[in-house]
Amino acid sequence: MRRRRTLPATLAALAATSLLLTACGSDDGGGGDDDKIKGADDASSAPPSPKESEKGVERPEIDFPSYAKNEFEGPTTGDPKKDAVLADNAERINSIDDAIFKGTTDTEALSFYSTGEALVSAKEFIDGYIEANDKWAGVTRYFDRTVSFRDDGAAVVIYCSDESGSVISQNPESEKLPDEPGSARAYVLYNTRLEQNEDGVWQTTNVISKRGAEQCAP
Structure with a gap:
């Protein structure tokens, strides 16, 4: 069975901003019950609501089908500013999958959490699913x-996916x-x-990604 696709890497754009790829873990950086995926009750696909950036902002709804879930480990740091960044990072990931499940790049959430080169690459990624008439399932x-x-003033979020x-x-x-x-190959490093x-x-x-990154593999 095929694994998930990886977002296109926008290396030129990131080189211009001197955003360097470093190792993960650095100090800074419907259906019924029978249709539910294993572990779906253990954690929500939605991260905790942002703290610093939520005031006065009406955020678009993101809905996942019962057969799919994004699971975010360690969503809070205790630092309100960092937690707001991580929350919006998670919602950006969710917004891409939300568009895949809806079968369109014309969603409110996608452009709410992505802009510039990141929005372009996200649409290319989603279009790959749409053209193949694909979705994804699992965790x-x-x-x-x-x-x-x-x-x-910009933030850099580095993370792994499994x-x-x-x-x-x-x-x-x-x-x-x-x-x-x-x-x-199932492990991907994102910067x-x-x-x-x-x-x-x-x-x-901006986003760059590296599939099969040693920093993320067990």
Whole structure:
């Protein structure tokens, strides 16, 4: 069975902003009950609501089908500013999958959490699913998410994903999910730049990714 696709890497854009790829874990950086995926009751696909950026901002709804879930480990740091960045990072990830499930890039959430090169690459990624008439099923785990801040006020979020528990399928509701750990190719390292807009939302502006990254594999 096929594993999840990886977002296109926008290397040129990130080189211009001197956003360097570093290791994960650095100090800074419907259906009924029978249709539910294993572990779906253990954690929500939605991260905790942002603290710093939520005031006065009406956020778009993001809904996942019962057969899919994004799981975010260690969502809070105790630092309100970092937690707001991590919350919007998680919602950006969710907004991409929300668009995949809806079968369109014309969603409110997608442009709410992404802008610039990150929005372009997200649409390219989603279009790949739409053109193939694909969705995905299972659990994708996001972990070792770290935040640092640049002198220009932007935030950098570096994190890993584990796609070993999810698969691409044209019939995701009936897809048999993996029951064995995936190969190193199932682990992806992401390095993202976020900038806070006038509404206080931390929008992702640039992304690079590396599949099979040693920093993320067990």
